Amino acid sequence: MQCDENPKFGTRLRHEVGTLVIAALMLAPATLVAAEPLAPGAGQRADDLARVQAKERYKKGVEAYGAGRYKDAIDLFLEANRLSPEPSLSYNIGVAYQDMGDVAAAMRWFRDYLRRIPQAQDRVEVEKKVDELQQHLRKTGVQQVTVLSTPEGATVVVDGRPVGVTPWTGEIPPGTHNVTLQLRGHADADKRFELLEHRAMDVEVVLAPLALPATSTVPVVPFQGTRVPHPAKSASVPATTAEGGTPPDRGGRAPGVITWGMFGVSAAAFAGALGFELARRSAESDARDYPTRVGALERYDTMVSRQSTARILAGVGAATLIAGGALLYFDLTREPPGKAPAAARARIGVGWNAPGCGANVIIRFF
Template sequence: MRATARPSGLLLLWASSTLAAALVAPGAALADAPPTPAQAAHAESFFNAGAQAYEAGQYQVAAEAFLEAHELVPSPSLLFSAAQAFRRQVLTQPSPDALRRAIALYREYLRLDPKAVRREEAVAALASLVPLEARLPGEDPAAAADGGTTAADGAQRGAAAAVTPAAGGTRLLLSSPVEGARVSVDGQPFVPAPLVAPVAPGAHRVRVQAAGHHEEELTVIAVAGELMPRHVVLRPKPAQLHVTGTGGARVAVDGQVRATVPTTAAIAVEPGVHVVEVSLPGHELYRRELRVAHEQAVRLDADLRMTSQRLAAWTVLGAGAAGAAATGVLAGLALVRQGEAVDLRDRKDATSLTPSERDRYNAAVDARDGLGAAAAVAGGVSFLAIAVGFRLFVFDEPKAAAAPAAPPPKAPGVEADFTVGLLGAGVRGRF
């Protein structure tokens, strides 16, 4: 049998976005009344569980989950997704029931949405499946039934039966978007998710765990005769960041200051890509982009180098200090010569000065004036140098923290992590 489906990631991306559109604008779907928040949340749980079951190759479970979501929030895209799951079931484990239901769901999808974006795929799938249905023993599902019933009536009944989820007893459908998640019900051994567990009606204790994530424990109420979904999102265990280096520096993660060097305790960061910056005034900014995993211990040594501006500030301040010292020396010498001139002047007033004393007086006055002028110039230069050095020192801040770099786009693939909400849908992963 020739497969015509596209990669499953693209199928589920399309289905999730269409389901979200149905939740936001129910008039575009099949329901006459908008779904209640409880119905929307329940449909979302069914879809998430079905998406994981589809990726895990549990196509029968995936088809049933999509149909359960369709019961709550009718949408042709969910019928197409269920048809694709039944077709995959036929390819892996041939079953007359899965074959008939796939054909009926494809036809119902085309009937409800004549301009469907996946119309060509649905037609191609029917072209490969209908000949196989004709070879099945027993009555043609499109043939007349109950004596006077027309073939069209039989086809309608077949479509209605295909769209309705099959009764499978009381069961729990447990899933998680975390790769490698395992589930335990009522103390039973852990098994890989997704899990369909037959249970008795009532409350059941469910535990979900995965490497690098906190274990979640919850109670799920099973309703008699129904399939109850629960999509459990596990909280990742953070990585541990230790930073050493220049004391007093601030450590910022993704633009938020988290600690001071040396860190007294580990900084908890979520797994993923982060930008770590260590800054201290007067020192060059340390910036590093890290990709950390769950529970990973990361150590950084941020030995910051002094900036050229800080070196210039210290140099200018040193020159200003030297100038201040020189000013003091010059001023002191000027005072000494001033004292000598005053003594000679007092003697002149009492007695006349000898020619040599008069020369000494004139020399003292000239020296005082010269030294005073030199002290004034040195003081001005010293003050200016100290002011410039102080400005260089105070305004020597590290460069502004850059915005965290976005992680590079991933290469095409078929991995996916789906989210659907009341106001939109999103997909993380590779397609």
């Protein structure tokens, strides 16, 4: 969000914060290298390499900031923070956004800095900066809210509209709002909050995991029936009923082509649903890890589209599976050709409900 009035709190990155970051990034590799003979491993070397790369990104970010290339500096600081998280980088990102004139983004990162270092020595100073930025947002008719969840990565729905994944920060009008968080394997959580016009706020939600279905064990009872006669001794003795006649031929027919077709369509639909669900998870992971907000929202839209497709295919698979099961039942219980039907025959039909992308199974007897 841009603001004509740009309250700048300095024209360069804070020296003490920069010193902290450089010290952390420069000393960490040396420490890891010294400790490597005691605990060698690929994981240790990967952490060491990540810290070295983070230090390089940070140095380039400082150079870009000094040259007035604030967007490049922000991207480099974000990359450094991704490689080796450092709370002080949040402050530097906020300063760069502030010099760009992006009040909302600057306030977001200053608040993130205070959230990551609750006992920061400069907390009072940074809070004053946040307060001034809050007043600038107030003049535009919106205020900032951050939605946090444990665990992270939940879909955020504000007033019925999906807006992103946690941790999510955005600007909305002051007043009463509803937020819903959705995460696979956890129960949906709803929370109502009141956003003041002069102060940003955090909304924190702990998601409860869904209880796993209880599994029941069925005891195995050994078979205690009579011994079956040997085939060689009983082959010539025809089976008889209690009245002395032979049992009626129950007949039955093999499943038809349409029945197998229903099962085939069901399997294909479920396979497609699984594929789109895996693609949705990938898009959700990309949205959660993407360093920039715009890119994260694009990947979130992709995730929502793949989720809808997966649900539609799952519905089609379920409907055709039910239809195939019904057809299989009638195929196996149908009287052989040439015999009068012992009971009313049935006809099954499948109809599609376009508005809801569902299926209706209709059985008629005649």
